[in-house]
Amino acid sequence: MAKIKRKGESGAAKNYVTRNQALKKLQISLSDFRRLCILKGIYPREPLNKKRANKGSSAPATFYYHKDIQYLLHEPLLVKFREHKAFAKKLARALGRGEWALAKNLEEAKPVARLDHLVKERYPTFTLALQDLQDPLNLVHLFSTLPTNPIPGKTLVPSSVIAECSRLISEWKVWAIRTNSLRKLFLGVKGIYYECEVPGQGGELVKVRWLEGYEFQQHVPTDVDFRILLTFLDLYRTLISFTLFKLYTEENLVYPPPLDVELDERGESVGAFRLVEKKDNQGVESSKVSKKAVRKAIKGIKASTGGDADVEMDEDDNAEEETNENDEEFVERPTKSGEEVEDVATAPLTTYNSLLATTSNAASTSKQNLLFSPYTFYLSRETSSRTWEFVIRAMGGKIITSLSSPQPSDDSITHVIIDRPITVERMREMENGRKWTWIQPQWVADCVNRQKIISSEGYHPGQLLPPHLSPWDGEGELDRPWLEDAQNAAITAAQEEADQEEDVIEQDAPAEEESDEDEEIAEKEEAGKYPPALLASSLDPENVSLLHAAELEAEQNGVSHSAFRNQLKEAIKANKKDASTKVASAGAGKKSGEEDLRKIMMSNKKAKLYEKMQYSNREKAAEKENLERKRLAIEKRKRKEARA
Amino acid sequence: MAPRNATASSSRAASSSVSRLAKTNGNAGPSTLKNKKRAVQEVSEDEDEEFGSAGSGIDMSEDEDGEEGEDDEEEEAFPEFDSEIEDGDAEEEDGDDETGLDEEELDDEESGSESGYNSSDIEAMYAEGDEDEEEEYSPITSPSSSHKDLSTDEKLSKLIAKNSIKPDESLGTDAKISRAKEGVGRLVPSKLVEGGYKREYEDYEAGYGSESSTEDNPNTVGNIPMEWYDDMPHIGYDVNGRKIFRPAQGDELDKFLSNTEDPAAWTSAEDKLLQQSVQLSDKELDIIRRLERAENPDADYDPYQPTIEWFTGEGNERVMPLSAAPEPKRRFVPSKWEHKKIMKIVKAIREGRIIPNKPSAAKPTVYSIWSESDQANLSHAMYMPAPQLPPPKTIESYNPPEEYLLNEEEQKQWEEADKEDRKTDFLPAKYDSLRLVPGYKxxxxxxxxxxxxxxxxPRTRKVKLNIDPESLIPKLPAPKELKPFPISTSVVYRHPESSRVRSVSTSPDGLWVATGSEDGIVRVWDLGNGREVWKWNLKGGAIQHLSFSPYKDECLLIALVSGKIAVLSPLALVAPAIAANTLTHVNTAFATSAATTKIGAGKEIKGVESIKWVRPSESERERGVLVYVEVPGTPKQVSWHRKGDYFATVASDASNKSVLIHQLSKHSTQSPFKKLPGQVQKVIFHPSKPHFFVATQRYIRQYDLATQTLVRTLQSGVKWISSLDLHPRGDNLIIGSYDKKLAWFDLDLSNKPYKTLRYHTKALRSVVYHPTLPLFASASDDGTIHIFHCTIYQDLMQNPLIVPLKILRGHKVTDGIGVLDLSWVSGKPWLVSSGSDGEVRLWCS
Structure with a gap:
């Protein structure tokens, strides 16, 4: 006889535990459990059959994997929690008794929980860590913009945490600038989205996207539990700092980069960090130790490849040089003094090290990243230097902020980013004979997204900007035909306007001057009244000979060229409409009939699935159609306005 | 413990007295000895009590220390006690006579029987020992002599041993054992070594219960039912194997007399083992009394005895500590070594080698934790990383194309919707310039x-099907390839006043269409041109159903009206030969019976008496009405057997006569079912076998008419079967149901439908197979007729191919009823359908 299966001893009943059971098993409080879950990345599961998992009860419960909880049982963090609990008790007792010395001693020996092992455990490889970097970066960016003075009853975020967050994001940005890894940029209503490409394990590029809110005081709602956010932040800070360490060391930089206090106090964000090349003590030592061996090897090789040996020798020398001047500044900063400005102008990058760095980068990253390398930008004071300094630097451009020079008075300036209306006279006055390109910030974002310098036409201060599109909105989004057309829209619109002007001049006769509605009706009526050649041409617009014939015909009939073109356009439009409706109706009529019949033979399951799919497709199509309809309506309205 | 101790000591005391008596009695037999002992028990008990009260030993016996503290003289008796035992043993060795040995053995036995040695026993032994010593002072080989023989060393060691034993230890329950362990055995002159001594240890006797059963029962038969000895002169055996004879027992009168005479009779009890009454002692009576009163049986037991303060209270203060050892020096002198160690540390601190309170060399806050050789070993197979937030769409732009902005209506919708239902969690907005963008709240x-x-x-994995929905639609041959099938209406047969046409049937030669409408008229139409060529007014209400006989050499039509089956034939329309055939077939039975009525041939069949085959009037016969069959209820369906002689009718309101099988040639009627399995909807004959299908509301039953057995029951899975048809080959069956379903049964495959299709939007009224072509059609109340192609393969392994071909629309739906009946034109892919709108349509390819 087969072994008797007893209820609740295998399957879902065994695999899942409810939260309360987990608490009981782990013997911790709910808040500790929450912390543990957040830090360890344990989340509830949805059993296929809740009743079976809950041993027959259908009461609402949160289920965890039994194994997950089992795995929490021997978590070193759990021990730390308990230690901390004991410590808190001891401290409270010491304070209550007024034993200050003891309290001080206790405080000094306070148990500190470290999350290093969790980072490694949750992200076994660097690539995995990078893939999950979106949430950490988002949260750290958010916290860096929280008010530093805690709002009583709302936030209890220590200012040190906020400071650390802003340090982390600055370091992250410094790294992105150094490696020119910014790829995409999107100005949204929630804030600015950035996307970087970060090399993961084995050089595999991972796309990391994050959102940075606009520089405003954050609204802190009352129902946000900051304890949860801070727990997440603990982990995320650790993760980001380890990630940065890895990234910096791969760039052969010292992490954490030293902060230039002076610059920091002046209000620089990204620029306040000095990037320091690693002394590479170990490397030097080892080279010293093995110098003889190396030389021997070189001698051995010399016969075959002399050049290589030279390079190696050079490198050795370099290492020594580096030890001499290790505090070289990578970031080139124009300061107030004229000399230095000149220096900047003449030498684009100050030091040998940074030169090396850029060359090495150039090898790894293609030229397109250095989109703005030939340009120097002046940031007007109302633009956010936090954003644009980072973006332009990351794309290889040079920056002069209003911070360093309140008036743009530099010869090297090529572009001025300005976000306020300004008169042309004032612009010319400021240019003072130099040729600057005046642009709104969106131009920079659009350039970055298209990976090319686009014309500044339409981006000048005070102009109505072309729409800003998301670089992630599908591949076809950016080159949707009508959006491409939007570029040429101005030109065509101008042409049309010209045409219509002609029309107005030529055909003063009131017959044509009717209301738009009448016109439309007339269009339809006229559809059948086109001359034959024009009709033929409209049916086949690409055929040049037909077009020619139609033109001849029009000439014969004494129709003006512009009128003919209008007619032709209308005819083509009408034809297209006809054709499309015909096709649609025919297709729908025939196809739907067939489908209907074959669908009879579908199984119930498949029929339901089919219906679902059709529904979602219809929804999508409807959305698309809605957009298209709105667009056409807007275009029409605009045209009308233009005509009026 | 106390009561037990008491009894034990009393028995002990008794036994000791017995042994004394035995000694005095000399060679008295054991049995007499026992009796004597029993006799003296009372006395000894008295003694015991006295003894107990005098020495207060029993009460004290619980506490050994107390005993020790109290009787100091006893301590002096210790050596004597030892020597006494030796005496006894020495005597045992010396004494050669058996009696002495016996006595000793007895004595031993007694002492062995005392279980749980405790102080009271030992006390008793002291007493005994003393007495013994007094009595047996005379024997020469006294232990004292051996005492004297011992060397002074021996003596000294004995003394030391004695004194080294703490009094409380030596008096413990296992005093003997402890003594034995300590090597305090008897010194016995060695037999092997001349003049030597050997130490002999006392046997340790396991204490069995001191129950009387072991000590003084003369009958040794044990605990057996005594009635086994009822037939015997004796009642058992004593220790020596001699029979114990049954004591003389008087008859009942004697007993009664003795009971009345003897005032103590009521305090005696029957000893079963000895088969005599035994007088209970006062003590035993007392015990019984106490038990009756639910008291402790021991009279001496005092549950409320006063606490005796041995260590506390006045006069009992102990000045001595438990251990007299002086406090060790290390308790109050600082440790030298610790001092040295501390000084070492102090020195190190002074020299700066140790820095106190130095922060421990913690791990660096960041270090390299990832290397190139890392392996992504995910914790387990069910590991699911959190889904990433989707990238922002253009609609989120600060400056989106205008069409993304919501118009007023959409904005209102957005605001009214719940937070979860909104498509976007923000309101799309367009700002002319970046500086105008406000902070996001x-x-x-x-x-x-x-x-x-x-x-x-909770995270769950959801598989997103990335397939073309069109691929879900089954691949079927195009209808074009399966032509011919009916496509369009070619002829319409219109009925006057648009009366509902309930039934339609085409003649087997494909020339005529018969229709039965609700005005009670059966009409025959020319199939090709739609001209009405014949009609019968049956005057029996609506025509329920009609059907042409499938037999081609005759032209017979059966129409059903309420309570009547009419056998008709449009004789003028058919060829004379056929007409003659028809008439002879129908009228032979009349000729033989020569009566106008005929009761069913099977007279033995009950319940068919009410069925009459009636010959219509002459005028009617001329019009082509051949026979009337009067039946109970309203017949609703007629189904022909393929040979055209038998036909079956169904009248659902005729209880057990709802299904009838009629034979035309004999004018006989049978009711094949005594009891029906439910409300019969439709019946049909098998085209080749003598099988008969009966459809009830949910089931279809297949009967073998030849053997009159049920072959199988088909489970339709529908709620109410409306129509039924059998494929001309006889192995496939379709049913239509009022719950919009059509089910296809493959009779070789299963009792459940091979396919259930649901494509009509209203109830199905009729399903029909084409008699020759691979086609079938279904008609429904939604006014449509669906045409299907069905190929049934010879290969049994291949499922039938069903292809929907065409939807025929044309009938109007009136009062919620659409197409009522269908009939295929034999040999042609043409279909005739009748509708509730009073039209019959011919659909041609």
Whole structure:
């Protein structure tokens, strides 16, 4: 006889535990459990059959994997929690008794929980860590913009945490600038989205996207539990700092980069960090130790490849040089003094090290990243230097902020980013004979997204900007035909306007001057009244000979060229409409009939699935159609306005 | 413990007295000895009590220390006690006579029987020992002599041993054992070594219960039912194997007399083992009394005895500590070594080698934790990383194309919708310039919600089907390839006043169409041109159903009206030969019976008496009405057997006569079912076998008419079967149901439908197979007729191919009823359908 299966001893009943059971098993409080879950990345599961998992009860419960909880049982963090609990008790007792010395001693020996092992455990490889970097970066960016003075009853975020967050994001940005890894940029209503490409394990590029809110005081709602956010932040800070360490060391930089206090106090964000090349003590030592061996090897090789040996020798020398001047500044900063400005102008990058760095980068990253390398930008004071300094630097451009020079008075300036209306006279006055390109910030974002310098036409201060599109909105989004057309829209619109002007001049006769509605009706009526050649041409617009014939015909009939073109356009439009409706109706009529019949033979399951799919497709199509309809309506309205 | 001790000591005392008596009695037999002992028990008990009260030993016996503290003289008796035992043993060795040995053995036995040695026993032994010593002072080989023989060393060692034993230890329950362990055995002159001594240890006797059963029962038969000895002169055996004879027992009168005479009779009890009454002692009576009163049986037991303060209270203060050892020096002198160690540390601190309170060399805050050789070993197979937030769409732009902005209506919708139902969590907005973009209010909230999602939301894997929905539609041959099938209406047969046409049937030669409408008229139409060529008014209400006989050499039509089956034939329309055939077939039975009525041939069949085959009037016969069959209820369906002689009718309101099988040639009627399995909807004959299908509301039963057995029951899975048809080959069956379903049964495959199709929007009224072509059609109340192609393969392994071909629309739906009946034109892919709109349509290919 087969072994008797007893209820609740295998399957879902065994695999899942409810939260309360987990608490009981782990013997911790709910808040500790929450912390543990957040830090360890344990989340509830949805059993296929809740009743079976809950041993027959259908009461609402949160289920965890039994194994997950089992795995929490021997978590070193759990021990730390308990230690901390004991410590808190001891401290409270010491304070209550007024034993200050003891309290001080206790405080000094306070148990500190470290999350290093969790980072490694949750992200076994660097690539995995990078893939999950979106949430950490988002949260750290958010916290860096929280008010530093805690709002009583709302936030209890220590200012040190906020400071650390802003340090982390600055370091992250410094790294992105150094490696020119910014790829995409999107100005949204929630804030600015950035996307970087970060090399993961084995050089595999991972796309990391994050959102940075606009520089405003954050609204802190009352129902946000900051304890949860801070727990997440603990982990995320650790993760980001380890990630940065890895990234910096791969760039052969010292992490954490030293902060230039002076610059920091002046209000620089990204620029306040000095990037320091690693002394590479170990490397030097080892080279010293093995110098003889190396030389021997070189001698051995010399016969075959002399050049290589030279390079190696050079490198050795370099290492020594580096030890001499290790505090070289990578970031080139124009300061107030004229000399230095000149220096900047003449030498684009100050030091040998940074030169090396850029060359090495150039090898790894293609030229397109250095989109703005030939340009120097002046940031007007109302633009956010936090954003644009980072973006332009990351794309290889040079920056002069209003911070360093309140008036743009530099010869090297090529572009001025300005976000306020300004008169042309004032612009010319400021240019003072130099040729600057005046642009709104969106131009920079659009350039970055298209990976090319686009014309500044339409981006000048005070102009109505072309729409800003998301670089992630599908591949076809950016080159949707009508959006491409939007570029040429101005030109065509101008042409049309010209045409219509002609029309107005030529055909003063009131017959044509009717209301738009009448016109439309007339269009339809006229559809059948086109001359034959024009009709033929409209049916086949690409055929040049037909077009020619139609033109001849029009000439014969004494129709003006512009009128003919209008007619032709209308005819083509009408034809297209006809054709499309015909096709649609025919297709729908025939196809739907067939489908209907074959669908009879579908199984119930498949029929339901089919219906679902059709529904979602219809929804999508409807959305698309809605957009298209709105667009056409807007275009029409605009045209009308233009005509009026 | 106390009562037990008491009894034990009393028995002990008794036994000791017995042994004394035995000694005095000399060679008295054991049995007499026992009796004597029993006799003296009372006395000894008295003694015991006295003894107990005098020495207060029993009460004290619980506490050994107390005993020790109290009787100091006893301590002096210790050596004597030892020597006494030796005496006894020495005597045993010396004494050669058996009696002495016996006595000793007895004595031993007694002492062995005392279980749980405790102080009272030992006390008793002291007493005994003393007495013994007094009595047996005379024997020469006294232990004292051996005492004297011992060397002074021996003596000294004995003394030391004695004194080294703490009094409480030596008096413990296992005093003997402890003594034995300590090597305090008897010194016995060795037999092997001349003049030597050997130490002999006392046997340790396991204490069995001191129950009387072991000590003084003369009958040794044990605990057996004594009635086994009822037939014997004796009642058992004594220790020596001699029979114990049954004591003389008087008859009942004697007993009664003795009971009345003897005032103590009521305090005696029957000893079963000895088969005599035994007088209970006062003590035993007392015990019984106490037990009756639910008291402790021991009279001496005092549950409320006063606490005796041995160590506390006045006069009992102990000045001595438990251990007299002086306090060790290390308790109050600082440790030298510790001092040295401390000084070492102090020196190190002074020299700066140790820095106190130095922060421990902690791990660096960041270090390299990832290397190139890392392996992504995910914790387990069910590991699911959190889904990433989707990238922002253009609609989120600060400057989106205008069409993305919501118009007023959409904006209102957005505001009214619940937070979860909104398509976007923000209102799309367009700003002319970046500096005009305000801060986003919900950023903290959104991040918080994301965090909550990360740790609170259950994660499940959902497989997204990435397939073309069209691929779900089965691949079937195009209808074009399966032509011919009916496509369009070619002829319409219109009925006057648009009366509902319930039934339609085409003649087997494919020339005529018969229709039965609700005005009670059966009409015959020319199939080709739609001209009405014949009609019968049956005057029996609506024509329920009609059907042409499938037999081609005759032209017979059966129409059903309420309570009547009419056998008709449009004789003028058919060829004379056929007409003659028809008439002879129908009228032979009349000729033989020569009566106008005929009761069913099977007279033995009950319940068919009410069925009459009636010959219509002459005028009617001329019009082509051949026979009337009067039946109970309203017949609703007629089904022909393929040979055209038998036909079956169904009248659902005729209880057990709802299904009838009629034979035309004999004018006989049978009711094949005594009891029906339910309300019969439709019946049909098998085209080749003598099988008969009966459809009830949910089931179809197949009967073998030849053997009159049920072959199988088909489970339709529909709620109410409306129509039924059998494929001309006889192995497939379709049913239509009022719950919009059509089910196809493959009779070789299963009792359940091979396919259930649901494509009509209203109830199905009729399903029909084409008699020759691979086609079938279904008609429904939604006014449509669906044409299907069905190929049934010879290969049994291949499922039938069903292809929907065409939907025929044309009938109007009136009063919620659409197409009522269908009939295929034999040999042609043409279909005739009748509708509730009073039209019959011919559909041609």
């Amino acid at each position: 919900n950023l903290v909230q959104e991040r918080f919600e994301r965090c909550l999602d990360l740790y609170l939301a």
